[in-house]
Amino acid sequence: MTAQELKLLLDKYKQNDITPDEKNRLFSAINSGEHDELLRADILDSLKSDVPGADWDQEDHTAMLEAIFQADQPEPLAVVKSKRRFYLYAAAAVTAGIILTASLLYKKETERPPTLVKTQVLAPGSNKAMLTLADGTQIPLDSAVNGALAQQGNTRINNANGNLSYQANGGSEVMYNTVTTPHGGQYQLTLADGSKVWLNAASSIRFPTAFVGEERQVSITGEAYFEIAPQSDHPFFVQVKAADKDMTVKVLGTSFNIMAYADEQTVKTTLVEGAVQVAHGNQKNILKPGLEASLADNTFVIAPADLEQTLAWKDGKFRFRSTNIKTIMRQLSRWYDMDVAYNGDVSDIDLTGVISRREDAGKLLKALEATQRVHFEVNGHNVTVSPATLH
Numbered sequence: 001m002t003a004q005e006l007k008l009l010l011d012k013y014k015q016n017d018i019t020p021d022e023k024n025r026l027f028s029a030i031n032s033g034e035h036d037e038l039l040r041a042d043i044l045d046s047l048k049s050d051v052p053g054a055d056w057d058q059e060d061h062t063a064m065l066e067a068i069f070q071a072d073q074p075e076p077l078a079v080v081k082s083k084r085r086f087y088l089y090a091a092a093a094v095t096a097g098i099i100l101t102a103s104l105l106y107k108k109e110t111e112r113p114p115t116l117v118k119t120q121v122l123a124p125g126s127n128k129a130m131l132t133l134a135d136g137t138q139i140p141l142d143s144a145v146n147g148a149l150a151q152q153g154n155t156r157i158n159n160a161n162g163n164l165s166y167q168a169n170g171g172s173e174v175m176y177n178t179v180t181t182p183h184g185g186q187y188q189l190t191l192a193d194g195s196k197v198w199l200n201a202a203s204s205i206r207f208p209t210a211f212v213g214e215e216r217q218v219s220i221t222g223e224a225y226f227e228i229a230p231q232s233d234h235p236f237f238v239q240v241k242a243a244d245k246d247m248t249v250k251v252l253g254t255s256f257n258i259m260a261y262a263d264e265q266t267v268k269t270t271l272v273e274g275a276v277q278v279a280h281g282n283q284k285n286i287l288k289p290g291l292e293a294s295l296a297d298n299t300f301v302i303a304p305a306d307l308e309q310t311l312a313w314k315d316g317k318f319r320f321r322s323t324n325i326k327t328i329m330r331q332l333s334r335w336y337d338m339d340v341a342y343n344g345d346v347s348d349i350d351l352t353g354v355i356s357r358r359e360d361a362g363k364l365l366k367a368l369e370a371t372q373r374v375h376f377e378v379n380g381h382n383v384t385v386s387p388a389t390l391h
Contacts, residue, residue: 001029122336122361122381125201127162129187134175134209141179141187152177155192155209164189168210180204181222184337186313191218194229195236200313201334202261223259225314228274230254242267247295250277252286257310263330266296270305318355318364325349325374329385336361343386349373 009026012018018026029035131139131149139149143162150157153173158165164179164187181187181199188198192210199205203222211234219239228236228251236251242260245267249258253274260267269278271287278285278293278300285300287293292305312319313331320328328351329340335357351371355364365376365383377384 125184125335128185129181132178152209166192168192178206196227198225225257247280266294269293270310322350
């Protein structure tokens with residue numbers, strides 16, 4: 001097997017897009033020992049690039065790589081019992097595509113009782129949503145529903161591979177549609193002006209089937225990422241509503257993310273490219289790329305954004321940086337459609353790591369338990385979170 005073929009199979013394995021035959025070929029190549037240097041470089045690159053703030057020194061790199069190459073098979077993430085075992089679990093995490101930082105995985109060397117996370121499968125979310133037409137008709141959407149769906153005025157609605165699109169053919173009739181994603185769902189749509197929208201789980205967007213007049217306006221709940229088609233003479237506005245917090249985003253550029261869940265303390269607008277103006281009451285602020293506006297207590301706070309963390313959901317990941325476990329669980333509950341309860345004080349449990357949204361919840365919870373900071377009880381779709389010190 002050539003080095004190029006091996007790299008391709010490694011990428012497929014990390015993305016969970018590998019066939020059984022390809023997996024057998026990959027493992028055979030690994031077991032042959034002929035590509036150890038390439039594998040070492042690939043793992044080292046993952047540790048340096050994919051893990052925020054891991055702070056590995058050379059000794060840690062060497063020990064990690066030796067543990068990986070000495071292990072016959074990846075072991076499942078479980079309770080870390082010693083620093084030696086930590087390297088094996090981290091190796092398993094890298095191999096499984098669940099990458100956690102050293103500070104997350106290795107907190108204490110004291111032993112804990114075996115994990116009580118049950119093996120029930122809480123599957124990850126998928127491309128699914130509900131389209132509500134102007135007359136109230138509802139059309140379920142998923143990746144399997146392809147082709148023309150409906151006609152709204154002079155606009156034709158098409159769906160292909162999880163992407164809804166609107167094609168306007170003139171006319172002045174304005175009709176409004178709504179796309180709503182459930183817990184465990186996400187969807188992408190292209191508006192009549194060519195603007196693209198990605199909806200995260202438990203979100204919605206209401207929009208006209210054709211943009212008529214001087215302004216283009218839509219409204220959202222939940223979380224959405226926008227790439228706006230430039231039309232300088234037709235400004236684009238996003239109306240945002242989350243519980244008692246509302247604001248307006250005037251788009252002066254192209255790419256930005258809005259997070260406006262009712263159960264979050266703040267509404268956040270993060271600018272990736274171009275410029276936007278955020279407005280709430282009499283307050284108005286213009287953002288430059290890389291800045292984030294957080295609305296809480298009727299006041300905007302402008303600060304540098306963590307773009308990787310903000311856009312992780314769009315890239316198929318969960319990314320946490322010293323994130324409190326309650327914030328983490330709110331994200332997980334939307335994607336895995338789980339109900340979360342708490343037992344004990346978890347206010348000081350902050351975790352850092354990167355985890356694929358393609359994994360089932362059981363694997364993800366076990367990875368979080370490996371920190372020895374938190375413990376989970378799973379019963380169907382009900383998950384109880386408690387400090388690990390209670391067990």
